[in-house]
Structures are given as structure tokens and as C-alpha cells.
Amino acid sequence: MASKRDVNxxxxxxxxxxxxxxxxxxxxxxxxxxxxxxxxxxxxHGVCGACTVLVDGRPVRSCLMFGVQAEGKTIRTVEGLAxxxxxxxxxxxxxxxxxLQCGFCTPGFLMLAAGALEENPEMSDNEIKDVLSSNLCRxxxxxxxxxxxRIAARELRARPRA
Amino acid sequence: MxxxxxxxxxxxxxxLLRGAGAFxxxxxxxxxxxxRVVRSPVAFGRILGIExxxxxxxDGVVAIWTIADVAELxxxxxxxxxxxxxxxxxxxxxxxxxxxxxxxxxxVVFAVDPYVAEDxxxxxxxxxxxxxxxxxxxxxxxxFKPDIYPGLLxxxxxxxxAYGDIDAAFAAAEKIVAVEVKVGRHTGVPLETRGALGVYxxxxxxxxxxxxxxxxxxxxxxxxxxxGLGPGRLQLSEGxxxxxxxxxxxxxxxxxxxxxxxxxxxxxxxxxxxxKEHLLAANHSRDQVYRLRAxxxxxxxxxxxxAEFFTDQGAYVRTHGTTVTDLSAAMLPGPYVIPAxxxxxxxxxxxxxxxxxxxxxxxxxxxxxxxxxxxKIASDLGLSPVEVRRANFIAAExxxxxxxxxxxxxxxxxxxxxxxDLLERVLDRLDYDQLQQELAARRDRGEHxxxxxxxxxxxxxxxxxxLVRIRVDGRGTIEIVTGVASVGQGVETVLAQICAExxxxxxxxxxxxxxxxxxxxxxxxxxxxxxxxxxxxxxKIASEALRDRALATAAKLLQxxxxxxxxxxxxxxxxxxxxxxxxxxxxxxxxxxxxLTGEGRxxxxxxxxxxxxxxxxxxVDPSTCGITIERYLVGYDVGRAINPMLIExxxxxxxxxxxxxxxxEEFVYDENGQPLAASFADYLMPTCHEVPEIEVLLRExxxxxxxxxxxxxxxxxxxxxxxxxLAAAIDAALQKPGxxxxxxxxxxxxxxxxxxxxx
Numbered sequence: 001m002a003s004k005r006d007v008n009x010x011x012x013x014x015x016x017x018x019x020x021x022x023x024x025x026x027x028x029x030x031x032x033x034x035x036x037x038x039x040x041x042x043x044x045h046g047v048c049g050a051c052t053v054l055v056d057g058r059p060v061r062s063c064l065m066f067g068v069q070a071e072g073k074t075i076r077t078v079e080g081l082a083x084x085x086x087x088x089x090x091x092x093x094x095x096x097x098x099x100l101q102c103g104f105c106t107p108g109f110l111m112l113a114a115g116a117l118e119e120n121p122e123m124s125d126n127e128i129k130d131v132l133s134s135n136l137c138r139x140x141x142x143x144x145x146x147x148x149x150r151i152a153a154r155e156l157r158a159r160p161r162a
Numbered sequence: 163m164x165x166x167x168x169x170x171x172x173x174x175x176x177x178l179l180r181g182a183g184a185f186x187x188x189x190x191x192x193x194x195x196x197x198r199v200v201r202s203p204v205a206f207g208r209i210l211g212i213e214x215x216x217x218x219x220x221d222g223v224v225a226i227w228t229i230a231d232v233a234e235l236x237x238x239x240x241x242x243x244x245x246x247x248x249x250x251x252x253x254x255x256x257x258x259x260x261x262x263x264x265x266x267x268x269x270v271v272f273a274v275d276p277y278v279a280e281d282x283x284x285x286x287x288x289x290x291x292x293x294x295x296x297x298x299x300x301x302x303x304x305x306f307k308p309d310i311y312p313g314l315l316x317x318x319x320x321x322x323x324a325y326g327d328i329d330a331a332f333a334a335a336e337k338i339v340a341v342e343v344k345v346g347r348h349t350g351v352p353l354e355t356r357g358a359l360g361v362y363x364x365x366x367x368x369x370x371x372x373x374x375x376x377x378x379x380x381x382x383x384x385x386x387x388x389x390g391l392g393p394g395r396l397q398l399s400e401g402x403x404x405x406x407x408x409x410x411x412x413x414x415x416x417x418x419x420x421x422x423x424x425x426x427x428x429x430x431x432x433x434x435x436x437x438k439e440h441l442l443a444a445n446h447s448r449d450q451v452y453r454l455r456a457x458x459x460x461x462x463x464x465x466x467x468x469a470e471f472f473t474d475q476g477a478y479v480r481t482h483g484t485t486v487t488d489l490s491a492a493m494l495p496g497p498y499v500i501p502a503x504x505x506x507x508x509x510x511x512x513x514x515x516x517x518x519x520x521x522x523x524x525x526x527x528x529x530x531x532x533x534x535x536x537x538k539i540a541s542d543l544g545l546s547p548v549e550v551r552r553a554n555f556i557a558a559e560x561x562x563x564x565x566x567x568x569x570x571x572x573x574x575x576x577x578x579x580x581x582x583d584l585l586e587r588v589l590d591r592l593d594y595d596q597l598q599q600e601l602a603a604r605r606d607r608g609e610h611x612x613x614x615x616x617x618x619x620x621x622x623x624x625x626x627x628x629l630v631r632i633r634v635d636g637r638g639t640i641e642i643v644t645g646v647a648s649v650g651q652g653v654e655t656v657l658a659q660i661c662a663e664x665x666x667x668x669x670x671x672x673x674x675x676x677x678x679x680x681x682x683x684x685x686x687x688x689x690x691x692x693x694x695x696x697x698x699x700x701x702k703i704a705s706e707a708l709r710d711r712a713l714a715t716a717a718k719l720l721q722x723x724x725x726x727x728x729x730x731x732x733x734x735x736x737x738x739x740x741x742x743x744x745x746x747x748x749x750x751x752x753x754x755x756x757x758l759t760g761e762g763r764x765x766x767x768x769x770x771x772x773x774x775x776x777x778x779x780x781x782v783d784p785s786t787c788g789i790t791i792e793r794y795l796v797g798y799d800v801g802r803a804i805n806p807m808l809i810e811x812x813x814x815x816x817x818x819x820x821x822x823x824x825x826x827e828e829f830v831y832d833e834n835g836q837p838l839a840a841s842f843a844d845y846l847m848p849t850c851h852e853v854p855e856i857e858v859l860l861r862e863x864x865x866x867x868x869x870x871x872x873x874x875x876x877x878x879x880x881x882x883x884x885x886x887x888l889a890a891a892i893d894a895a896l897q898k899p900g901x902x903x904x905x906x907x908x909x910x911x912x913x914x915x916x917x918x919x920x921x
Contacts, residue, residue: 023277037188038181040404042353043437047842050353078181091179095171098811102650103178104185104354104404133849136842138353138405139650140811141818141880142850 007071012080020067027051029067030077038078038107049135052108053077059115078107081114090114090152099148101139108135113149121157125150165663169807172655173669184401186357186373191430195224197420198279200269200286202261205295205513205835209259212269217285222278225427228269229256232422235388238413241380243483250311251318251511253478255415260307261290262477263515264837265442267415272423272431295835299474299510300451306511316511318479323491325566326502331466335457339539344904345527345885347449348827350520351847354404355435356444358417360424369396369424375403376411376647377687382679384413385421400677406649408519408689409445412481441840446829447520449474452531462539462550466502469494475509476516484509489524492569496532497581497619497773498554513835521816522878525618526885530905533616533886541899551617555581570624576771578864588775588797591859610782612894616886619773622875623695625766629684630700632661632708634758638732638746640672645685646697647677651877652808656694657701659804664705667732691875694804699764699869708760715752716743770866772874774798776887782895784916787909789825797859801866801874813880814856820884822848828906
């Protein structure tokens with residue numbers, strides 16, 4: 001086994017001290033070392049986007065990044081999206097609009113959309129579709145995912161800015 | 163309050179939205195080992211030796227097995243449609259004597275860490291004497307395992323079905339119309355790969371397998387038999403399942419190996435498939451060639467149909483036995499009368515990944531073939547494709563319609579259907595004549611646009627039975643326990659809606675337990691669009707039994723008769739007002755005598771046959787060979803809709819998969835049998851850019867007379883006719899009838915078509 005390195009990760013505002021091999025992907029570190037299994041692995045080669053998390057606010061495929069590379073960066077995962085029992089507007093819109101079936105790709109889509117909308121809250125419907133074409137879903141045919149994100153985008157825009 | 167027919171949001175969604183699901187890879191046990199499968203690097207060859215010493219020496223490796231270590235395990239048996247003739251073609255859990263496809267398991271490594279297990283697997287060397295691979299299922303059969311099974315050829319079986327006087331039909335024909343068409347090799351590819359965790363509890367002497375799906379009860383029994391376990395020593399527990407589509411949950415070598423290892427190594431054993439493995443090892447599907455000849459009269463009415471087709475079953479015959487070929491043969495005639503029919507379905511083995519069922523197995527393919535034939539009949543006779551379909555439809559008055567052949571061990575009897583009526587509704591929705599004029603005008607302006615229509619009959623609600631138990635506790639909360647399984651299709655919500663409707667309780671009080679072999683003794687699982695039909699009907703029966711018991715008990719407590727009471731919003735109340743009693747109180751009163759429960763068993767000897775029509779409008783760009791789907795409509799009669807939003811979700815999602823199989827997805831092999839589509843960079847699934855807005859025209863005009871709800875299944879309607887409809891639309895766009903004969907219609911194939919058109 002390769003030698004391990006001690007790394008301190010900031011995930012959803014909490015600090016996680018882990019001892020990891022340099023070759024471990026961020027996705028595996030999140031799931032297996034930090035117990036945050038909401039981030040899913042669908043392909044481990046950067047195509048499906050199920051493992052999308054936010055690193056310093058931007059959507060990243062956590063299967064294509066090593067855990068050690070995340071040191072000093074701010075990581076957000078699906079577990080940090082809701083505010084206590086109150087779902088994030090994206091989660092609520094996915095629920096109301098049947099934007100998920102098996103739910104495996106859902107965390108990746110939620111984080112992709114959350115990151116994209118934070119970066120550009122004024123995204124047009126077409127821009128939203130462009131962003132969402134980064135990830136794969138095998139159940140829904142995307143219709144309700146796209147619809148849910150558009151509805152959540154409007155909801156987020158209508159909110160007073162923090 | 164009414165619950166059936168309402169588009170309620172799902173009761174199962176909250177944990178999935180919060181990242182709190184329990185998918186296979188999310189399951190862990192203390193001290194677990196990680197299994198990694200060493201897979202064959204070649205498509206066909208004799209195994210000379212497997213060298214494991216270097217891998218064994220790696221720090222953290224606990225064991226490495228080859229077939230010699232599990233020699234006592236029998237091959238994986240058939241779950242359905244087994245034939246004696248197929249027995250020799252079953253797959254062992256690890257390769258024995260020969261490897262027959264790239265990706266076949268030849269050894270397994272057990273190590274303390276998944277990375278170490280993968281390192282070790284890379285060090286295992288397979289010494290294989292490679293031989294020429296068989297890759298064409300229509301080529302003459304070859305030896306299956308030369309010198310191991312002398313004389314055993316790569317054609318395990320030929321299925322033959324026939325009815326009517328086929329010779330008379332052809333003798334009377336105005337014209338004979340023939341087509342040869344091919345559907346490519348593609349499959350379900352759920353976003354979650356397969357996985358398994360086996361945990362042995364030494365105190366109880368019980369192994370529990372997690373990560374299971376689809377048919378937990380059957381797989382419990384099958385693994386129990388294979389490992390020679392006593393009754394009750396194996397439990398299967400279903401968590402969240404990241405998509406099924408027919409391929410997940412069948413019994414695979416890895417499931418058996420995980421259980422065997424947990425027992426033998428006395429440590430939990432976890433296996434998570436990676437995506438490359440999935441594309442090489444989980445069931446492929448489709449991959450059929452059809453040769454059809456129809457005897458038709460002047461109106462295009464089919465007097466007789468002769469069919470020969472070939473199913474490329476891949477390297478072995480897996481759990482489905484003859485299912486795909488059997489369904490293809492039985493469902494090929496579709497919604498049309500076809501008074502005489504004979505079919506010969508060849509099951510052929512090749513050196514590719516073994517194939518099984520994928521959503522609408524045998525129908526996606528046979529609908530493509532049949533509807534291509536109908537379009538050819540129309541063009542050969544100079545008739546409109548719609549007119550030929552009208553001329554051939556089975557009339558509503560002819561229902562129930564006995565096809566006179568069997569599939570899956572039951573007679574094909576269409577229970578209800580108004581095919582012609584649905585066609586008119588679809589044409590009306592499209593404004594068909596006007597739309598055709600507009601498309602013609604656009605073609606006159608140089609655009610390549612066209613419309614295609616394809617009709618189909620589905621089948622759903624396969625028996626034999628399902629069992630449901632419902633219990634109310636003292637707080638008035640309700641638990642439904644069923645042996646069916648969830649693959650993410652909304653089982654919990656649908657069953658809860660049926661229960662809520664029947665006993666009139668708030669749906670929030672209902673929870674649904676599924677896929678747990680220790681909670682209910684039988685269960686037939688989630689496939690063949692059977693859950694709403696079978697378990698839904700059982701829930702209705704169980705709910706009625708529970709309601710009757712609640713009313714009878716409450717009547718005693720309220721000193722009245724049951725017929726003066728009713729259930730309303732979770733409370734027993736007097737119909738004329740006055741006294742009332744919460745359901746939880748009734749349950750408390752019955753605690754001593756077994757509780758407030760209801761049991762329902764629904765038995766079905768025949769399937770139900772929903773039906774539908776797809777219409778596709780496409781635009782072809784000859785300069786890029788790109789295909790844009792401008793409009794897509796699915797008309798579908800589901801008998802009765804429990805939750806329209808969920809049904810539409812099923813249809814839209816299935817249509818997207820159908821588009822993948824029609825335009826993008828294909829397992830391509832080189833001449834040595836090396837797979838060329840073993841990643842998502844090469845096996846192309848649709849993104850939201852490739853999937854248009856799918857319109858759904860959902861109808862309830864022909865409820866099933868075969869179950870108390872009148873429901874038919876909804877899982878496979880959206881995919882069934884996609885290949886057929888898109889092919890017809892592309893034909894029309896190019897104004898070249900019959901030019902599309904093969905799926906997927908990739909840019910390369912379209913380029914060849916266009917080059918043929920303008921050399």
C-alpha cells in the first residue's frame with residue numbers, strides 16, 4: 001500500500017481530518033473516509049456526472065480529482081444542500097416535478113445545478129439545458145429535471161439576495 | 163379523498179433528494195473484504211493456466227479464487243423459460259476450461275482495501291490459447307467449447323410457432339412483401355453499476371446479501387441451492403436500486419461469489435462493479451436480425467406472415483433462458499389480425515457478453531421489424547402507411563383476442579384494446595393531414611423532414627401471483643409488506659395510493675416494505691411491468707380485507723352494524739354522523755388477537771396487453787448526418803392510471819432509452835471480439851440535448867378485465883416503438899421508403915444511406 005498523507009478537508013462547513021493515500025479520488029474520500037455517501041459514482045471516468053460536488057463553489061466531478069488536491073478548498077456535497085429539514089428549492093422542485101426516479105443521478109444533478117445557478121442566477125432556459133447536458137440520467141428522459149431546475153431558478157431569483 | 167388517478171408526488175423521494183439513499187455501494191460492514199474480479203482479456207480461448215502467485219504476495223490480499231476453488235458450484239440456472247437443451251450452455255461463476263467473451267470472470271481477488279484488490283487483480287495472469295471468435299449470429303453455428311463438449315454447437319435452440327393456413331395465405335396473395343432488418347446490440351445501463359455485500363452472522367448462521375434487486379426471493383432460493391445451504395440460512399435485503407431496466411437483479415456470478423466468500427472467509431465481502439466491467443459483464447440485449455415475408459391483398463391486409471429471426475445471445479445462456487426469443491416470436495404480430503403466421507427463432511451464441519432482457523425485450527426488436535414491414539407494404543402497394551395499419555388492426559369487437567400461441571408459458575390473449583380508436587386520437591392530436599402538408603412544403607423548400615408512425619401491443623402483469631400484507635399500528639400508521647421489488651419506478655407511492663384509496667387514509671401514514679425476504683415468504687419481483695398489476699391488485703384485496711375487519715370491529719365497539727359505518731380519512735365513522743373511532747384505536751383493540759391486518763393474494767393466469775402508438779417527426783441534416791427529433795408523441799392506453807405523473811415519467815424515460823438504442827447506443831466489437839464500447843465515451847447514451855420534449859397522450863379507454871383495478875403496466879410503453887417510429891420518420895425525411903433497415907441509425911450509417919442516394 002502506498003504511504004498515506006494527513007489531509008484536512010472542509011466539507012459542508014465542517015472540518016474532516018483524514019489520512020489518505022495520494023491516489024484516492026475525492027469521491028472515494030468523501031464516501032469512504034468521510035461517510036458522505038450521497039455523492040454517487042456512476043462511471044469513474046468523468047462522463048456521467050453522478051459524483052458532481054462543488055469545490056470552491058464550482059461543479060467538479062469528484063471521480064476525476066484526488067482527495068489530496070482538495071486540501072484548503074471548500075467542498076459542498078448534496079448532504080449540505082438542505083437547511084435542516086427545509087429542502088433547498090432545487091430539491092423541492094425535483095420532488096414536486098418528479099425530477100427523479102431511481103434517484104442515483106439526483107445528487108449530481110442537484111449539485112451541478114446549484115453550482116451553475118450560484119455562478120449565474122440569470123441563466124436562460126437554453127443555458128440551463130446546456131449545463132444539464134453535462135450529466136447523465138437513465139430513468140427520467142430529462143424532461144422533468146430540466147423543468148425542475150428552471151422552476152427552482154425562478155424561485156431562487158425571486159428570493160431576496162443575502 | 164380519492165387517491166387513484168392523482169399525480170401525487172412520491173413518498174419515496176425525500177432520502178433520495180438529501181443524499182441519504184442506501185444504494186449498494188453505500189452498504190458497509192465492519193471488517194469487510196473487497197472483491198475484485200479478474201476478467202478475460204480475450205473473446206475465445208482455452209484456459210491453459212491462471213497465475214496468481216504474484217498477486218497473492220501483495221500486502222492486504224486475503225485470498226484469490228479460480229474455478230478450482232469453487233469447482234463444486236453448479237452453473238447459474240434459468241429463472242424462467244429454461245429448456246433441457248439449454249443446460250449445457252449455462253455459465254459457471256468463474257470460467258471453466260474456456261473463456262467465451264471479453265469480461266468473463268476467470269478469478270476473484272479478496273483484499274482488505276478496494277484499491278489493493280484492484281492492484282492484485284492486475285497482477286493475475288491468464289494464460290489463454292486464443293481461438294477465432296464467432297461474432298455473427300447469422301453465420302453457420304460453430305463448436306461451443308471444442309473438445310470439452312464434442313458436437314455441441316452454438317445454436318442451443320430454435321423456437322417454432324405457427325397458426326393458421328400459411329400456404330393458403332401465400333397462394334392467395336396479391337403480392338409478397340419482404341424485409342430483412344437488424345436491431346443493434348445495446349442494453350439497459352442503469353446509472354448505478356451492480357454491487358453486492360454479503361455478511362455472515364456466525365451467531366445466527368445466516369448470510370445476508372445486500373445490493374439485490376428485481377427478484378430477491380427467486381435469487382435467495384437459487385443461491386441457496388447453488389451453495390447447498392439449508393432453509394433460512396440466506397436472506398436478501400433490497401436497499402435503493404439505481405435503475406433496473408431488466409438487466410439488474412438477475413442472478414450473476416458475482417452475487418454467488420460474494421455469498422460463497424462471506425461464508426467461507428467468515429468476513430463480510432463487498433463487491434462494487436466499475437463502469438467498464440458493467441459494460442462488459444452485465445447482460446447485453448437486443449441484437450436480432452429479422453427476415454420477414456408477408457402475403458398481402460390489395461388493401462395491404464396481411465393474409466399470412468412468415469418470419470425467421472436470429473437472437474445473438476452472446477457467450478452463454480443466462481437466467482432468462484429463451485425469454486427474449488420466445489417473446490419476440492409471440493409478440494411479432496402485434497396489433498394486427500394476421501390470420502396465418504409461422505415463425506422460426508434461432509437462439510445463437512457468439513463470443514460477446516451474454517444477453518438477457520432489456521425493457522420491452524423482444525418487442526422493441528419485433529416492433530421495429532413488423533412496422534418496417536408494414537411501411538414496406540404501404541410503399542410497395544402505393545398506400546398510406548396509416549391506411550395499411552387501419553386495414554390490419556384487430557377490431558375492438560374482437561376482444562378478447564386469442565392469438566393462438568403461447569409466450570412465457572401462458573396463452574397470448576389480448577384482454578382489451580381499441581387500436582383503431584387510439585390511432586385516430588393520435589392522428590387528431592398530430593393534426594396529421596395538415597402536418598403532412600406542412601412537412602411536404604418544407605421538403606419542397608429543400609429541408610429533409612418527415613413523420614413516422616408505429617403501432618404496438620405491450621404485455622404486462624406477468625403472474626403467477628403476488629402476496630401483500632397490511633398492518634395498522636396503534637398510532638394509525640400503516641405498513642404494506644410486499645414481495646415485489648423497487649427499481650426506482652415509484653412502487654411505494656403507487657401501492658400507497660391504492661391502499662389510501664381503498665381504505666381512505668391519508669397517504670402520509672403509509673409506508674411500503676419491499677424486497678426483504680425475511681419480511682414475507684414469497685415475492686415475484688419487479689419485471690415485465692408487473693408490479694402495479696400484480697402487487698397493486700393484491701394491495702387492493704388486502705386493503706378491502708383490512709377495511710372489513712376494521713368496520714366489523716368498530717361496529718362491535720360502537721354497538722352498531724358494519725353497514726352503518728365507513729372509513730374516512732383514517733377514522734371509522736357512522737355514515738349518518740355521530741360516533742367515530744380512529745383506525746389506530748381499532749388496531750389497539752385488536753392487539754391481543756393478531757392486530758388490525760389484511761392479507762391479499764392476487765393470482766393471474768394471463769397477462770394484460772396494453773397498447774400504444776408512437777409518432778416521430780425528424781429533420782435530417784445531410785451535411786453532418788445529424789438527426790434532430792422535432793416532435794415525439796406517445797399515445798398509450800394503460801387501462802387505468804393510478805398516478806398519471808408517474809406513468810408519464812415512465813413513458814418519457816423509456817422513450818429516451820429508446821432514442822438511445824435507435825440513434826446512439828451500440829456495443830461494437832472488432833474482428834477479434836474485442837469490445838470497442840467499454841466506456842461512456844464510446845457507448846453513447848442520450849443527454850438532455852438528444853431527448854426532445856416527449857408528448858404523452860395517456861388513455862384509459864380499455865381497462866383490463868383481468869384485475870380488480872383494471873390496470874395495465876406502464877414500464878415499457880415508452881420504449882417499444884421508438885426504433886420503428888424514428889426509422890419511418892427518417893425514411894420519410896429522405897423520401898426513400900424502406901431505406902432504414904438497421905438500428906442504431908448512427909451518423910456513419912446515415913452517411914452510407916445518403917451516399918447510396920447521391921453517389
